[in-house]
Amino acid sequence: MEPAFGEVNQLGGVFVNGRPLPNAIRLRIVELAQLGIRPCDISRQLRVSHGCVSKILARYNETGSILPGAIGGSKPRVTTPTVVKHIRTYKQRDPGIFAWEIRDRLLADGVCDKFNLPSVSSISRILRNKIGNLAQQSQYESGKQAPHPPPQPSLPYNHLYSYPASKMPNPPGMPTLPGHMAMHRIWPSSHSVTDILGIRSITEQQISDSPSFSSAKLEEWSAINRSNFPPASSSLVNGMDKAHLEPHEAKYTQTPSGLPTVNSYVTAPSIPPYHPPTQVSPYMGYSATTSAYVTGPTWQPASGNALSPHSCDLAAPLAFKSWVASRDAMHPVAASAL
């Protein structure tokens, strides 16, 4: 099922086969690239294969988004938005209508031809999943939307980080969290990285909030919805605006226990009071590191712990820079790590 722990790549990095890298890492990749770090260095430093770095960077350059593509599912083949709309209409007009009747009508009304006519089971599913209780509350909606229904009635392309409703802290209308995580090309010099980290921490924070969900939930980002058409659309650029970051950054100075938001993504959700900074999670200390960093004054900085600022974690921009400067020095460490 959910491999709590991933596999280890040639660079010593942890990954989960088939699954996207955590946003935190994706973010860091882009972030580092923007600081002028070469991809090969980013690869080594974050221990992510260069192929992946290359891909993420390329995608980012092209789309402005750091997010992975929508995984799984398939594009609607027959149940296009138009079809769904019609089904909805039929259902509204006659709530007792049977799926097979709808099917007949779709054909009769020319909405579908025999090649793209949804199966009865598909229609049932649509009624269940997309139409649902709509029969009652339909009024305003049916009233009118746009002449052009959005490609996907359900969700916007990338509404990222929409965590499961269960834990969605924010109101329905407007996701507090960015619809999708993309960034501006330029970062405010001084705290750009911190900001990013801040972002990470907020995203992650949500997860660590509810331990039981932790790892599983993270997946949501990508789960988002796969029902989007051409990705490229309009809105995928930026989504993460700093506005969210700065405040949060301050806010999440640290997790309740004083324990950094360590148990992260794929990490065993159940890693309890274990602790810190050394590599705990498959994706290594970075989360810890970061939060440590974000934590600021309250939390003891890297000082004593096993986590070497130079080893592999990007503790802070500065640490990073020094790392860059002295990466020879760091090699041995990396080597030993292996």
Added chain:
DNA sequence: CTCGTAACGGTTGAT
């Protein structure tokens, strides 16, 4: 040494 990319084994989710 870098970096782009195809092959590969994997997961996911709509049909």
Added chain:
DNA sequence: CTATCAACCGTTACG
């Protein structure tokens, strides 16, 4: 309810 299938994933290896 299960299987299929096409989308995406990151790593690896090659060029």
